[in-house]
Amino acid sequence: MSDTPPDRLSVNPKSPYFDQTLLQRGIGIRFKGVERRDVEEYCISESWIRVQVGKTMDRKGNPLTIKLSGPVEAWFESAPADEGEGDPEAEA
Numbered sequence: 001m002s003d004t005p006p007d008r009l010s011v012n013p014k015s016p017y018f019d020q021t022l023l024q025r026g027i028g029i030r031f032k033g034v035e036r037r038d039v040e041e042y043c044i045s046e047s048w049i050r051v052q053v054g055k056t057m058d059r060k061g062n063p064l065t066i067k068l069s070g071p072v073e074a075w076f077e078s079a080p081a082d083e084g085e086g087d088p089e090a091e092a
Helices: 020-025
Strands: 008-010 027-031 034-036 039-043 048-057 063-069 072-076
Touching: 020 027, 027 039, 039 063, 039 072
Parallel strands: none
Antiparallel strands: 008 039, 027 034, 027 072, 039 048, 048 063
């Protein structure tokens, strides 16, 4: 697995850009120089993020989102699960 996040990722399971294994590692997002924790979806190549608008829902029960444009940086917050596992006796 690569150590760079994908170009586009979403937290909505209905989205074609949803990937549970990547989200479990944790994705950090910096938008316009500020770290954000409320990002629903991002695209690095198109320079935008989607964030929820308050607690407002659409008629299907999905959160209402707004697209913000600007420079986007993404990174993994933790290492892949297979790298962290090892023989504890070999490390001692």
